[in-house]
Amino acid sequence: MAQQILIVEDEPSIAELIAVNLTHAGYIVSRAMQSDEAISMLATQVPDLIVLDWMLPGKSGVQLAKELRANENYSGIPILMLTAKGEEADKVAGLDAGADDYVTKPFSPKELIARVKALLRRYSATPEEGPLVVGPMSLDAVTHRISVNWPDQEMKNLSLGPTEFRLLNFLMANPERVHSRANLLDHVWGNEAYIEERTVDVHVKRLRAALAPFGCDQFIETVRGSGYRITKTPLSQ
Incomplete structure (x- = not known):
């Protein structure tokens, strides 16, 4: 069964670029333009991974990441953060907020797909048995x-x-x-x-x-x- 990815990105051209490439890579894609819309979608379908933009209208991607990590229903979803901020302090801030990895804009679709695949491999690995x-x-x-x-x-x-x-x-x-x-x-x-x-x-x-x-x-x-x-x-x- 194809894995599902939620894209939270308010710029239509970037969201379309990501969606097209993820779809071609075999993933099922859904989109949200704002944090509140993403939360509403999560209530009906929990994705295997979230591609989350740092800068969103209203509630930022960083704020959304923090909320997801604090919610036991969504805390286990891998988050790939998209950011135009390339400084180390900004990357650290994204990771501190709850992101598992980040991609700095502008990015190549190949790099994005590689990071998505790496995150999904990492979290779908078969765990060892025994506490x-x-x-x-x-x-x-x-x-x-x-x-x-x-x-x-x-x-x-x-x-x-x-x-x-x-x-x-x-x-x-x-x-x-x-x-x-x-x-x-x-x-x-x-x-x-x-x-x-x-x-x-x-x-x-x-x-x-x-x-x-x-x-x-x-x-x-x-x-x-x-x-x-x-x-x-x-x-x-």
Whole structure:
């Protein structure tokens, strides 16, 4: 069955260019010109991926991305952000908002399709069976669920975006090992040449922010000059 992609873009010519190329690549495409229209469409059909423009009339693409990541019904949808902003700080802002990847305008249709395919491959990969446990956290890659169960406390469920889920999954599958940014790119992002190492820092920051309300951010440690690891015995515990 063909995968479905929602394009949220207010410039008709760009939306048409994207839609034509995605359709030729075998995807089923739907379009929205504003954030509110996109939200209404999501209520009836959840796509496999969203191509989201940064600059939209009314509610911006960045605001929409944040809302989607905060909604458990849509938090698992990969988001490819379109932006005319090419500076590193702007790219980081897009990733901070919840985007999984970005394309800077003007872009080539071939690059766009390559990024879409890479994102969909990344999130449609068959998960390993069996829950992973580190500290109070239990992650089940098959059901895509994470629970936090501290002693003498009620078990709580944790919702993560797709990239943060894969990042936590990989770290929990390899506890105590230090992973360089390049190594994390290879294993979590699928060794995609389009992704910069700075992206890893952004997603680690997002992962820690999501874990913090559950008291679990301390398990993700930065090893200066080397990378990141997840530990079963955090120093601040």
